[in-house]
Amino acid sequence: MHEAAKAVSIPMDREILHVIPQSYTVDAQRGIKDPLHMMGVRLEADVHIVTCSITTTQNLVKCVDRAGYRPEKRVLNSLAAARAVLSDDERDLGCLLLDIGGGTTDLVVFGEGQPWYTASVPAGGMQVTNDISIMLSLLMDGAERLKREAGSCWLESVDSSELIVVPGVGGREPTEIPRKKLCAIVQPRMEEIYSMAKERLEKSGLMKEIKSGIVLTGGGALMSGARELAQSVFDLPARVGNPPAIHGLENQYRNPAFASALGLVLLAGDEALASGPIRRPLAARKEKSHAPNLGRLVDWLKDKFV
Numbered sequence: 128m129h130e131a132a133k134a135v136s137i138p139m140d141r142e143i144l145h146v147i148p149q150s151y152t153v154d155a156q157r158g159i160k161d162p163l164h165m166m167g168v169r170l171e172a173d174v175h176i177v178t179c180s181i182t183t184t185q186n187l188v189k190c191v192d193r194a195g196y197r198p199e200k201r202v203l204n205s206l207a208a209a210r211a212v213l214s215d216d217e218r219d220l221g222c223l224l225l226d227i228g229g230g231t232t233d234l235v236v237f238g239e240g241q242p243w244y245t246a247s248v249p250a251g252g253m254q255v256t257n258d259i260s261i262m263l264s265l266l267m268d269g270a271e272r273l274k275r276e277a278g279s280c281w282l283e284s285v286d287s288s289e290l291i292v293v294p295g296v297g298g299r300e301p302t303e304i305p306r307k308k309l310c311a312i313v314q315p316r317m318e319e320i321y322s323m324a325k326e327r328l329e330k331s332g333l334m335k336e337i338k339s340g341i342v343l344t345g346g347g348a349l350m351s352g353a354r355e356l357a358q359s360v361f362d363l364p365a366r367v368g369n370p371p372a373i374h375g376l377e378n379q380y381r382n383p384a385f386a387s388a389l390g391l392v393l394l395a396g397d398e399a400l401a402s403g404p405i406r407r408p409l410a411a412r413k414e415k416s417h418a419p420n421l422g423r424l425v426d427w428l429k430d431k432f433v
């Protein structure tokens with residue numbers, strides 16, 4: 128059935144990454160979640176199809192190959208993040224996952240337990256850093272450091288009297304500026320990113336389905352004020368989604384920046400469980416030269432995929 132659903136016309140340079148069933152119709156009975164063991168003559172399925180660029184995927188797979196690993200599966204970044212940070216209740220009630228990464232911000236709308244809509248807007252934390260670098264004449268790494276240490280996208284919470292030190296570039300003396308000045312650079316860009324995501328959401332017609340609110344994740348969700356600004360732009364409750372505690376995993380990885388990497392590990396775990404006890408554990412499937420260590424695995428996944 129799902130193979131048949133793949134018979135849609137897509138551009139030559141794209142391939143199908145996921146076919147996600149939403150609901151089934153058995154004869155005249157619509158809205159069936161699981162048609163297994165039902166009797167009927169005609170079975171129809173509503174599916175959400177995710178496609179990806181063939182060449183981009185090939186390059187990713189090549190990178191993984193060259194690192195000495197064999198990719199088993201490819202997963203849409205934001206779906207992996209969703210596995211790590213969303214609760215079952217949020218998935219069932221309807222929520223928006225916003226994964227704020229470096230160059231993109233990815234959206235997934237969940238409803239009735241399933242991903243209903245996925246999209247991506249071409250802006251993320253890197254654009255914020257770039258703005259700081261231009262406006263304060265800093266190199267990108269200095270701007271990134273300043274953003275993480277003193278940035279906020281919720282101006283209301285920033286004290287006007289607070290001062291921060293901006294490092295001097297090319298032997299120039301460091302200068303002191305009001306923190307508010309930095310935040311006045313950060314806020315409009317974050318607001319723009321949220322507005323672009325909101326526009327996509329409105330176009331999808333699913334705004335009214337977001338009953339449990341927004342979950343922010345990805346490194347960009349660590350920006351101070353990210354939650355407050357999201358609530359204000361979307362007019363919906365928001366929370367920052369941290370990955371759950373996983374046995375054997377150090378606390379430093381319970382951080383939204385690791386959501387996708389941990390989600391991949393959890394999805395692999397789900398599959399291993401579903402396919403029974405004879406399947407070898409994930410660590411044992413790796414090359415011998417890479418010692419089984421969950422922390423390192425997460426770092427590697429994050430480097431290569433996220």
Ligand SMILES: Nc1ncnc2c1ncn2[C@@H]1O[C@H](COP(=O)(O)OP(=O)(O)O)[C@@H](O)[C@H]1O
Binds near residue numbers: 230433
């Ligand atoms: N503490 C922080 N405060 C603000 N932004 C942060 C923080 N930590 C990471 N980021 C931003 O998160 C972005 C990277 O997010 P990440 O999810 O790791 O990216 P990707 O999934 O695109 O690889 C970067 O733009 C980085 O500046």
Ligand SMILES: [Mg+2]
Binds near residue numbers: 226229345346384
């Ligand atoms: Mg990410």
